Amino acid sequence: MRRPFGIEIATCRSVLADPRLAHAERSLDSRAPSRVGDALAVVTLVLLAILLNWQTFQVPQGLPASGDGSDLWVTHWGQTAFLKQAVAETGAIPLWNPHLMSGRPFAADPLAALFYPPTHLVHLLPLREFFLLVLVGHLAFAGVGAYALARLGVRLGTGAALLVGIAFMWSPRLIGHYGAGHLTMTMAAAWLPWVALALVLAIRRGPIWVAPAGLALGLAILAGHPQIAFYHLLMVGALTAGGLVWAAQQEPTGRVRLRAALRVAGIGVGTVAIGALVGAALLIPALEFTHQSLREGGLTVEDRLAPLDLLRYLLAVPLDGATPHEKTFVPGIPVLFLFPLAFLRRRALAALLTVAVCLTAVLAMGAATPLLPFLAEHVPGFGYFRAPARIWFLGTLTLALLAGLGFEALLGGRPHLRLLQPAVILLLAVNLWAVDEPLLHVRSADIGYTPSRLEAVAAALAGDTRVYGVQRNIRQAVLPALDLELADGQDPLQIARYAGFMQLAGGYRFDGYALAIPPFEVYDPEWPTHQDAQPRARLLGLLNVGIVASRAPLDDPELDHIATIGDTFLYRNDAVMPRAFVVPASLGAALAGATPEHLARLAMDGAVAPDPATGGATVTMQTSDRLVVQVDLATDGYLVVGTPWYPGWEARIDGRRATLDQVGGVLQGVSVPAGIHIVEIVYRPRSVWIGLALCVSGLILAGIWTLIAARAARRAPHPPKATL
Template identity: 30%
Template sequence: MIGMCAASLFIGADGFAYPFQGNYSDLTISHHPNFMWIRESLARWGVVPLWSPLILSGYPFSANPLSSLFYPPAWLLWVLPLPFGYHLVSGLHLLLGGWGTARLVRRTTANPIAAWVGACLFVLMPKVAAHIGAGHLTLVWAVCWTPWLMEWVEQARGQARFHWQPNLMVGMGLGLAALADVRWAAYCGLYMAVMYGWSALQGITSSRKAGGKAVLDAAWVLAKGASVQVGLAAAAAAAVLLPLGEYSRLSTRAAMSGADRLAFSLEPGRLLNLVVPNFGGYAEWIFYPGIMAVFLAWVGVFSQSNQRQKWIWAAVYVFALMFSLGDRLPLARVLGELPGLNLLRVPARALFFADLAVIVLAAIGLSGLLMEPPHKSRWLNLTLAAWGGTLGVFGLGMAAAVRPVPAAFVWAGVLGIVCALLIFLRLYGKIRPLPWLGIVFLVILGDLLLNQRSLMRYRTEIEVAREGAAAAQYLAAKPGIFRIYSPSYSIPQHSAAAYRLELADGVDPLQWDAYAEFFDSASGVPRSRYGVTLPPFAEGEPAAANRFYTPNAERLGRLNVRYVAAEYPLDAEGLILDRVIGTTWIYENTLACPRAWVESAESPDCTAGSKAVRWVRREPNQIWLEVQGPGLLVISEMDYPGWQVIVDGAAAEEKTAEGVFRSVKLTSGTHTVQWVYRPTWVYAGGVISILSLAGAVFGLMVTRKEPGNG
């Protein structure tokens, strides 16, 4: 049944997932081009690419978490047919998340039926569907590890003495979440800090009567466990964390303001979406868990069993909801400056924890209602009646008074009355458990499936491939090595990757700061704050947002931009109209530099020295040139840390030209020049990750044989 629920997301999935009301998806903007580049590198050169020339005039691919190079389940996408592979890998992760939710619920309530329903609630969660539609693959994959991590945290918190096994499991779980999406691992770390902080307070309180030694012992167990967990998680994710740390420090993200870090905070008015579905809404603000789940969770709060657990999960829900409000709360910007927390650019993603808390509380409530005889509470009866009555009156009143009829409010009103009646029927024993359970599950299924379908859609592979294809195909037929710039995103990144075109612009959360500054002067489009696009699109659709800015052809030329594609005419010195294809104006840059040239002390002209360079080999992680000296060999490639230059078989001193380009001084004669990308932090991180994960697996095998080992 859980598998059928997971499959519901991919029924009719004959293409790429998109938001129901949106034209852009991170799947086709970032993930699909990245996997195409990995597959091409493996097929053509037999190497795993550590550098990518696809966007931003080249960037450290291995330092970008969106490359998924170091997340083992993503390796399936190196060989599976696409886009089918995306659906399969995401579906397997949903099954993993559902299974983990069932285990988490079983730890809270021993009822297997409640665990099974909780798993289905996770798999059918509208927020998961919304993020799949938005193309946030790595986030969804990481979230699916979260129920497992939460269950392992509960095991570790419950130990009176230190044991290796639960702490190793928590460390591995957090490490795997970080390998999937390091940003989500920061949310998990915040959750763990809150839970262990609560455990510390409980331990101190309960141990106070036993004396100071008991307090110290409890604190030592907690501190030792937390150290093992965090240390193992950091080591397991070192392949991502070390290169990312270097890249982040050098990127535009390092200059993010407090306002940037709290972007996409939940608006207080959207708290209503707990019980009113946000049909077709924005993924970050979705947190509707289903009205039946909310009602069951409310019953769980009044349950006489699981007293300690229910209040923990209620507290998790309240904390997650408050955190999601971001800049609406005092001290939020101060917290946003703390190491690790500065990764939490979207506070509303904490709503995943709110939904998980509702699921666990709903399972507690469901378990209680399935028991004989059911427990009745006067306050529960009154509040349930108030919930159902308010939703019914408000929803049906909106239907009568507002035009057009707000479907979400009507749905909430009708379903609220139905859910309240069903719970009252069970509370007073008017219906037997199994028939009641069947009706409840059908209500949950209908509610959440309808929400899923309102939050995502699939665009066919042919439809997506057509975007910018005519212009991309035309430019791909041009001879030589060159880049393209589009101030209007006329050639989407997936189309550029499909036709092996290289872009000077790009969409990515990480951008090398030195390059961004150079690009600002080339594009003529100013940046006022942190953004994920270069150039920025300040307002409206990208097709028209930058129409009033004039590019600098000479500066673009230094980036080897030979062609500019725009959805509007351009009037810039150095650009001549080449052709209009559909709605796209294609200009040739007469001031374009070759990809590599030799400058003399007398003349820095890039075209005069272009004939002195012959390309021998060009691969993802290295390039070979045959160059006639003397002079300064400049290559229009980013001089990012990790690139090493070898001249005639010997290491040479690399220089940085114009603040961004790689260059090297050559003497007279013909030289063989090799640039090799050997990122130290990537290699070091990879070794640390492999050794730590292998060590953790060995440790788990040993502690399974000796469960009492402390």
């Protein structure tokens, strides 16, 4: 039997006014469907998550989210393989990744999701099985979360909540990014309904739910997609603001209203505080990386989506585009039909959710309306992300809840229409299945992660040196297997000084923010530098680049053509420098204060090169986070290391701390006195340790908050159980 609207409002008012009445509220929440019905619904959602991936099990070594442009192929496979290999070989979690862009922070890279607990399942499973488990597992987790939000947060019946779970879990917005290999985005988005549910329960039932809300938010941050984590924060802010307004409207006197408002505000602040602290293990290093990268000030709000296009994309996915997942707004025809019916019974809630959908849609249009550019200019966070249409994750979840309300208004409480419930749910499933199937992109893992002949030959020729691909000729996924390092690479975050120097070394020009080094837009026919880049051997030599791969002929005389594999020329760099070498102390002083342009001029003149008269250097040990060099100097000298300078690298000479300089603002260097010495250069990022300490403090805070809230609840007198 459905509770009368007036009794529901009265109960919620009493809970806000006095948290001790939460016990009565919980007693009223046990609606007709049994726990067996909820269990069957959860099992159904898990099975549907698996069933959608049926193609995966038909293809040998099949894996969804596969293909040449998939983030899983381009980024996640290589990063995860590196993590698995490094831990197996050294027993320690690596903090620096030497395989891309001559080396870059690993713990600070959101795409690595290094501190997200499910990431470390990779140490127990083969890579293909790991990715399959994480992808399908988070898909099911998203569906069950949406179901729980509908059942416990919105108080829908089992059938309506099941429809909400399917509508979110199988939404083309989620499946589009799932199929594009956006692993961290999928993982972070799966937490949206769980964060919303815990926060709603905290406002309704009491502060003991703040810790689960904060922990869920923290895990969403650690999942590794800052843009979706930012949308989580927006959702928390919106729910808290809604709770404040609702509390003020329900209470009869100013003092009680103020108390209720302060309580709701404290719940919101507590949720964000715990979430930010738990997520600090990624947030602190990632903020440092962002500050050091092109991302800092490099993005402007340019993406735009016309209102008519948005309406068109609500009905169909533009599969003819290069990135259909970025323009996927389809919620399913049954959802569009059902959501207006939500106003038939719960008008106030339906109105609030509809306003949220409309606001989300306006933000998703990007620069097509003045709202997002205004927010990007005046509110921190809005200007850091590309593809604002991704905020439609929130719109998808909200529309699903509206459809659940409409479903219950149409079919709930009417025994003679009960048989129509599974028919409507089946209709939605069939509709979404037809839309989702082309977005999954199932292929064999062997295709994407087995080194090609070109990659194997390039790795063999490079030996201990690096490779530079003029057109990103070597795939990142195969680097750990080949133990190969690239001077190029693709990742949203790049060290800004290194990216600037690579324009000089790579012989190209690109202003603004790019996703790769070299920018892949360079090879689009619309760009004037299309396949015209001519790398400079001596500048690449400073980065220990011994082999250059290009699909177009190169004319630098110090690049010696040694092989042709398919359509790719391989060149030996006769100007390659050792990973670490010694120059005179006077030159070292000049390099320590040089700009990248000055360093480039000196290198092109041949001035930056090993000086046998000063002494020699031999690398005796090298891991991802550590380089040990033995130097034998006749006079005071300067050790130049071909690894990008970045905060957290430290130098020690014979165990004593030494100053590590920025060579030309790009590389590493340290002054060494005459004699035989052991120079150790180690990556010990303070930002990581601070972030981990804050994460632990967040876990402790969540525990303390829970204990205090539980103790207060036990001491509070419980009123008699409410009855209708």
